[in-house]
Amino acid sequence: MADDIRDANQDGQASASVGLGLPPKKLPKGMILGKDGKPCRSCNSFADFTSQTKSITKSATGHPHVASGPPPGCPPDVEELGRSSWTLLHSITASYPVSPTPTEQSQVRQFMGLFSKIYPCWVCAEDFQEFMVKNKVRTESRDEFGQWMCEAHNDVNRKLGKKEFDCSKWEERWRTGWKDGSCD
Ligand SMILES: Cc1cc2nc3c(=O)[nH]c(=O)nc-3n(C[C@H](O)[C@H](O)[C@H](O)COP(=O)(O)OP(=O)(O)OC[C@H]3O[C@@H](n4cnc5c(N)ncnc54)[C@H](O)[C@@H]3O)c2cc1C
Numbered sequence: 001m002a003d004d005i006r007d008a009n010q011d012g013q014a015s016a017s018v019g020l021g022l023p024p025k026k027l028p029k030g031m032i033l034g035k036d037g038k039p040c041r042s043c044n045s046f047a048d049f050t051s052q053t054k055s056i057t058k059s060a061t062g063h064p065h066v067a068s069g070p071p072p073g074c075p076p077d078v079e080e081l082g083r084s085s086w087t088l089l090h091s092i093t094a095s096y097p098v099s100p101t102p103t104e105q106s107q108v109r110q111f112m113g114l115f116s117k118i119y120p121c122w123v124c125a126e127d128f129q130e131f132m133v134k135n136k137v138r139t140e141s142r143d144e145f146g147q148w149m150c151e152a153h154n155d156v157n158r159k160l161g162k163k164e165f166d167c168s169k170w171e172e173r174w175r176t177g178w179k180d181g182s183c184d
Contacts (some may be wrong), residue, residue: 032123042120046070046077078121085119086153093146094175096139105139112137124156131155146170 028048034040041049046069070077076084092111097104116132119125131152138144150167157164165173177183 035122040122041075041077042081043078043123045079049077078124081120082124082156089115089149090146090153090170090174093142093149094171096142096145098142100139100141108139108145109137127156127159128152143171146174 031048032040032043034043039049069080092108096108100108112132116125116129119128135148135151135155138148147167147170150165150170154164154167172178
């Protein structure tokens with residue numbers, strides 16, 4: 001069961017090789033395992049995923065610093081995947097019709113349902129599915145869909161202790177560009 005995998009390493013003693021007959025390997029506290037029992041790249045930050053020695057690199061001044069994300073050309077961590085995914089999701093709301101047909105509404109509901117099931121960070125996906133059960137996706141218009149997506153994103157922002165976004169500004173951020181002309 002998913003919770004067993006998520007909770008298995010809360011004391012930092014969990015093993016990536018549980019159930020595989022391999023010697024236990026101590027994982028950093030909070031490391032999330034994939035459903036295959038191995039550390040999950042897309043569920044953890046790059047810093048958590050790699051060992052300290054691997055993620056420490058020399059800066060231009062020669063001082064070591066901890067890399068903030070995966071090197072270019074490497075598989076995404078939870079943050080890079082999240083940023084790219086939100087860009088796609090909000091951009092979909094931005095190009096959604098002002099007055100969608102019943103077919104367009106149905107397609108977008110299907111897409112969101114499938115997206116929430118196949119999102120590669122499985123712990124994120126489970127919480128997102130839960131959000132979608134409590135907050136049915138609103139597809140009646142571009143603005144409703146854009147607002148709903150903004151609220152969904154804010155739900156994750158709250159969970160991660162991030163600042164909430166002002167949803168009255170979703171269209172400026174993702175469709176028209178800011179009123180001050182900084183995107184023109
Ligand atoms: C469905 C989903 C679920 C996720 N669940 C988790 C999780 O459980 N745990 C985890 O660690 N990470 C999760 N993430 C990733 C997380 O949301 C962030 O993407 C990641 O932490 C990187 O954050 P960021 O600060 O770079 O900006 P992001 O949150 O990725 O936001 C990108 C940009 O979107 C804009 N923005 C911010 N909030 C809103 C909003 N409410 N509406 C419109 N625009 C907005 C801002 O301009 C921001 O710079 C999830 C991502 C997705 C797509």
